[in-house]
Amino acid sequence: MLIFPVHNHVNRVCSTWGREHFKTFDGYVYQFPGLCEYNLVSECHSPYQAFSVHLKREMIDGNPTISYVKVTANELSFQLSRSSVTANDGTNVTLPYHYGGVKVEKSQVYTKLESKLGFTVMWNDEDAVMVEIDNDFANRTCGLCGDFSGSPLNEFIENGVPIEFGNKQRVQLSNDECEDPSEEEEELVKPVNVTEPCKKFQSDCEDLFRTDSWSPCTKLLDPAVFIQACTQDKCSCSNSSDDFCVCSTLSEYSRQCSHAGGEPPNWRSSQFCDKKCPYNMEFKESGSPCMDTCTHQETSSMCEEHRIDGCFCPPGKVFDDISMTGCIFKSECQCKRDKIYNSGETYKQGLEICKCNEGKWSCENLLTSAQCSVEEGSHVTTFDGKSYTFHGDCSYTLVNVGSSKAFRIIAQLEPCTHLQYDICLKTLKFLLNNDRNNVSIKQLLFVLKDQLITHLLTDSSMISQILVFNADGTVEQNMQPVTLPYQSGESKNRKLNATL
The missing domain is CATH 2.10.25 (Laminin)
Structure with a gap:
């Protein structure tokens, strides 16, 4: 089992969640309540824009929720919504989707788009979007995620307060009647200086984050800005006991902890920020x-x-x-081929039989060897093991195989020259492809894709031509019989074995 090291890559992640919270690549957390379409992140400072990620929020039951995310990667464009994913021409795509270096897939929690350009977008189909990019894009991005320069306040030194900065990221659309948030709302969304009416909620948020169970995260990631975001959420909610007012920021801190290389606790319960899963997950x-x-x-x-x-x-x-x-x-895992098979069931096709074993196929070839023999010129044993005696004086077919591997083996039997009442095997002939080609044993072996071994043992004075067919396919002619099995002095040990 391979174990891959966990790296702290939280500085390559930009995110937005809950009630208008944003964290830039450089770690600055701010609030921006805009409900128009905005550029979350795109490649800037280049003649050609390789990618962009836009998003739009809408109010649902008094809570700001992301309605769609638009992503471009080179010439490809996608719109992710809660009910579907559409591509360039507006047609729905079936997930998982792979094309042009882009992969889009959906799990029980996230819709995920990953591009080989070096960025990944994850949306929980509700309030949170994360964008992770490669370090190659340092100092090359713009949008609500910032410039990825390593300096948290760069964007706001150049562009002013967060609402002024956010409004500059709006995507101008035709027939768009959306209105930007007013800069007078700035005092209501300050993340650092918690307003007086909200201070009563701060201790509640402190208690949520500053517990021993969160210590694997707090050692890696200072929760201060998330405590402030939690306070702001509870202060902004008309019902401060509403899960959305608390759970969204806790969820984001948990996600950021994973990006930082930590392992967040399972802090949810059936009474607090519960999440339902399908099946028995x-x-x-x-x-x-x-x-x-x-x-x-x-x-x-x-x-x-x-x-x-x-x-x-x-x-x-x-x-x-x-x-x-x-x-x-x-x-309990099944296997699938022409139909679904339970573990232990078998599937047979041709000369192969496969058994389903806990979701994996285990296959074996049914091709086994069988032997036919001709002994003493007249004693025949078939491939099926039946023996009989036959006194012939002609050419006879020993084996005839049809189909694509067609071949015939013909034996010439006739009375022995010096033994009047005995039958001798004089010659063997191999014919391939419906008798059109008289081929060598090497060619025959190639067609059969198996080993054909023929031993011919006899006395040279009793046969007009001695042929010894070796296992490697070579043919030796006019030689004394030295192929095994052979015993010197047994002149009547005339035997042909064909093994298929």
Whole structure:
């Protein structure tokens, strides 16, 4: 099992979540309440824009929720919405989707778009979007995610306060009646200096983050700005007990902890910020995004992606992607070919038989060897083991095989020259392809794709031509018989064995 090191790459992640919160690549957290379409991040300072990510929020039940995310990668464009994903011409695409270096897939929690250009977009279909980019884009981005320069305040030194900065990122659309937030609202969304009416909520948020269970995260990632965001959320909500007012920022801190290389605790419960999963899956704050399934049982052990929150199978189980019954033990996994087979059932096609064993096929070839022999010129044993005596004086077909591997073996039998009442095998003839080609044993072996071994043992005075066919396909002519089995002095040991 391969174990890949966990790297702290939180500085390559920009995110937005909850009630208008944004974290830039450089780590600055601010609030921007705009409900128009805005440039979240795009490549700037280049004659050709390689990619862009836009988003738009709308108010649902009094809470700002992302309605769609638009992504471009070179000549490709996609619009992600809660119900579908559309491509360039507006047609729906079937997920998972792979084309032009872009992969779009959907899990129980996230819609994920990954581009070989060096960026990944993840949306939880609700309030949170994350964009992760390669270090190659340092100092080359613009948008609500900032310039990726390493200096948290660069954007706001040049562009003013957050609302002024955010309004500059608006995407101008035709027939767009959306209005930018007023800069007078700035005092209501300050992340650092919590307004007086909101201070009563700060201690509640402190208690949520400053617990021992969160210590694997707080050692890596200062929760101060997230505590402030939590305070702002609770202050802005008409019902401060509403899960959305608390859970969105806790969820984001949990995600950021995973990006920082930490392992967040399973802090949710059935009474607090609960998450429901389909089938019999369980929600975890930190798990491998590469799911083990019946058809790919070792995926997670080879996964190089960072851990994320989501729906996962309990330990010891894999997801049934054959019959889609949920999480099951490997021993219950089925296999699929022309139909679905249970573990232990077999599938046969031609000369191959396969057995389903815990989701994996184990196959073997049914081709076995059988032997036909001609002894003393008249004693014949068939491939099926039946023996009989035949006194012939002509050419006879020993083997005749049809179909694409057609060939015939013809033996010439006649009375022996010096033994009047005995029958001798005089010659053998191999014919391939409906008797049109008289071929050598090497060619015959090639066509059969198996080993044909013929031993001819006789006395040179009793046969007009001595042929010894070796296992490697060579033919030796007019030689004394030295092929095994052979015993000196037994002049009547005249035997032909054909093994197929």
